[in-house]
Amino acid sequence: MIFRARDRDAPVTREGIIFRVMGYDHPPGACFCDVEYAPETIYTSREKRALREGKGLRYYKFYFDGGLKFVEERYPQYTVYSRVFGKRLVGLKYEYIAELRKPEERLQKLLMTEKDDKLLKALRRLLDTITEISTLRTSDFGVFGSLMHGFYHEEYSDLDLVIYGTKELEELLEVLSSLYRDGRVLINEFDTVSPEHFKNWRFKHLTPKEY
Known part of the structure; x- marks a missing residue:
């Protein structure tokens, strides 16, 4: 599948982690993202506002730097190197995207x-x-x-x-x-x-x- 990610598109990984594409300037074959939600099978939160339910599924929304820490500690492969900042940021290579919601x-x-x-x-x-x-x-x-x-x-x-x-x-x-x-x-x-x-x-x- 060929992906062409745009700002606010929502890549979803095989684990069901939902990301949000940020902007339009990305490395070849990848996109910088913000991580938004994760299914309760791999993540839960005590934050009262975090729970999301629908279609028989339960997800938790990330707040503040929770998503960044989650990725860095458990899914470091979901980061992409930025030449501008000189470090790895949250992002996805297209090969890790199971679904791209538009x-x-x-x-x-x-x-x-x-x-x-x-x-x-x-x-x-x-x-x-x-x-x-x-x-x-x-x-x-x-x-x-x-x-x-x-x-x-x-x-x-x-x-x-x-x-x-x-x-x-x-x-x-x-x-x-x-x-x-x-x-x-x-x-x-x-x-x-x-x-x-x-x-x-x-x-x-x-x-x-x-x-």
Whole structure:
């Protein structure tokens, strides 16, 4: 099988470990990743937020540096050398990928499913709103995170979306800015946050307003 990994694609290993591709600059025959979930057959966590259940399976999500330590200690073969950083980072050679889940394919399946819970209604409503007032299409988007893997919680899970294409991204930014200014469809949760929240701002290339 020939793989061509893109940002937010989800490689899955033979053990069932779920990774997430990070960016587009990768060594030949490999991709840098973040490790997201592992089945309970090989990993468990005491973190209350970590458990994910769906399709008869139980997975645990990694938080903070838990995924990095997990790979370094138990699966060092799932690292790839980076010339930029001069060290090995979490990543996969294509030969270790048993399945490559694609955000755009998963989104289309979700939009066509007869299932109609709160989260899927919110997903459809958001995409309908965006496509109605722009030239963007649902095929420009993909979905990642728990929605992609089928173990989301309709009350607590997020809508994790990715958009493909520079022009498409620029148009989406304009659309979202307009919707947030209007305030009837989308509300910025940080509009009501106290300035104290940003007192110890550490980002150098991102202002609190941009955030």
